[in-house]
Amino acid sequence: xxxxxxxxxxKELTSQELLAYETGVHLxxxxxxxxxxxxxxxxxxxxRNDYDFYSRKIPEIIxxxxxxxxxxxxxxxxxxxILILNSREVVESKVKLGLPVGNKRKLRNIPEWLxxxxxxxxxxxxxxxxxxxxxFKKNRRGINCEPRIEFFTNNKVLAKFVYNALIELxxxxxxxxxxxxxxxxxxxxxxxxxxxxKWMKIIGFNNLKHISKLMVxxxxxxxxxxxxxxxxxxxxxPSSGGKLYYSLLL
Numbered sequence: 404x405x406x407x408x409x410x411x412x413x414k415e416l417t418s419q420e421l422l423a424y425e426t427g428v429h430l431x432x433x434x435x436x437x438x439x440x441x442x443x444x445x446x447x448x449x450x451r452n453d454y455d456f457y458s459r460k461i462p463e464i465i466x467x468x469x470x471x472x473x474x475x476x477x478x479x480x481x482x483x484x485i486l487i488l489n490s491r492e493v494v495e496s497k498v499k500l501g502l503p504v505g506n507k508r509k510l511r512n513i514p515e516w517l518x519x520x521x522x523x524x525x526x527x528x529x530x531x532x533x534x535x536x537x538x539f540k541k542n543r544r545g546i547n548c549e550p551r552i553e554f555f556t557n558n559k560v561l562a563k564f565v566y567n568a569l570i571e572l573x574x575x576x577x578x579x580x581x582x583x584x585x586x587x588x589x590x591x592x593x594x595x596x597x598x599x600x601k602w603m604k605i606i607g608f609n610n611l612k613h614i615s616k617l618m619v620x621x622x623x624x625x626x627x628x629x630x631x632x633x634x635x636x637x638x639x640x641p642s643s644g645g646k647l648y649y650s651l652l653l
Contacts, residue, residue, distance in 0.1 A: 413460070413464055413609065419522060420521070420522060420525045421464060421467060422468060422500075423517060423522040423525040424526065424528055424529035425461075425464050425465070425468055425529060426502070426514075426526060426529065427525070427527060427528060427530035427532075427533065428446065428461060428464075428532060428533045429444075429446070429497070429529075429533075430502070430530055430534075430561060431507075431529065431530045431531075431532070432447055432448055432533040432534060433445065433446045433506075433533075434506040434507075435497055435498065435502060435504045435505065436494075436504070436505075441489065442489065442490060442493075442494035442495070443487060443490075444473075444486075444487070444490070444494060444497065445485065445486065445487055446473075446485070446486040446533075447484065447485045447486070448483070448484050448533070449483065449484070450477055450478075450479070450484040451482050451631040451633075452612040452631055452632045454484055454632070455610075455632070456532065456609075456610045456612065457484045457485075457486055460609065460610075461486060462486065465486075465488060469488075469490070469492075469493045469496075471493060473486040473487055473488040474487045474488070474489075500516070501513075501514030501515070501516070501517075507556070507557075507558050508557055508558055510558050510560055510561055512560060513560060518564075523568045523571075523572075524572070524605055527565060527606055528606050528607055528609060529609075530554075530565065531552075531554070531606065531613070532610035532613065533610075534554065534556070535552060535553065535554045535613075536551075536553045536555075537553075537608070537613045537616050537617070538550075538551050538626075538628065539551070539626040546624075546625050547626055547627060548624060548626075549594070549595065550595060550620070551592060551593070551594055552592070552593045552598065552599065553590065553591065553592050553593075554590070554591040554592075555583075555588055555589070555590050556588070556589055557586050557588055557589070558589070559587070562589030562590075562591060563589075565591060566591055569593075572606075573601075574598060574601060574602070575593065575594075576592070576593055577590075577591070577592040577594070578591055603617075611636075612632050615632050615635040615636055616635065618639055619635050619638055619639060622639060
């Protein structure tokens with residue numbers, strides 16, 4: 404794998420592909436609010452890992468799709484970055500697309516327009532950029548070099564759709580139901596280099612959080628756990644404070 408394969412240029416997507424991607428992000432970290440005549444779209448992520456994604460990439464996509472610019476807030480008390488778009492027009496358009504008012508727990512059906520062969524990889528990429536976990540587990544020698552792609556959700560409809568879509572794409576996927584506190588949780592996992600290479604060929608990532616892990620893995624043959632995105636970028640280019648590798652992704 405080469406660095407250029409890690410990054411999907413959203414500017415190369417059609418409007419429908421871009422909308423499918425943004426809908427995946429929305430069902431990962433977004434929600435709709437309608438209250439007291441205020442119509443609001445909210446996205447939130449971890450400021451330590453998702454800052455580039457939610458401060459730069461998602462605002463660009465929103466501007467392309469809706470001709471709107473969201474407000475960006477940093478909530479340092481809980482390390483959260485929040486995007487807020489106040490727009491009745493956008494909220495109503497999202498509702499028409501089949502998204503629920505509230506968050507993904509309220510999703511009852513996957514919108515029919517998304518269930519198309521050419522759109523599914525873009526939808527899953529958006530969902531993965533927002534809500535999947537890429538990690539490198541320890542091998543028998545204690546080295547973090549065994550890739551694992553995971554998705555945990557409380558929404559069975561979303562979990563089943565993603566699982567079935569990945570099976571259709573010929574991924575080898577593990578699926579399980581479990582309990583997390585008082586809620587049912589549905590878990591999807593893929594293991595190993597073969598599945599990671601297939602993922603990068605068919606779906607890929609567009610969030611620096613995931614891309615930086617892949618670049619560290621490519622350079623060193625392993626990826627340490629519990630590092631922030633910035634710390635990984637500094638590992639890759641310590642003399643430039645991570646800026647050199649970051650510039651490759653612009």
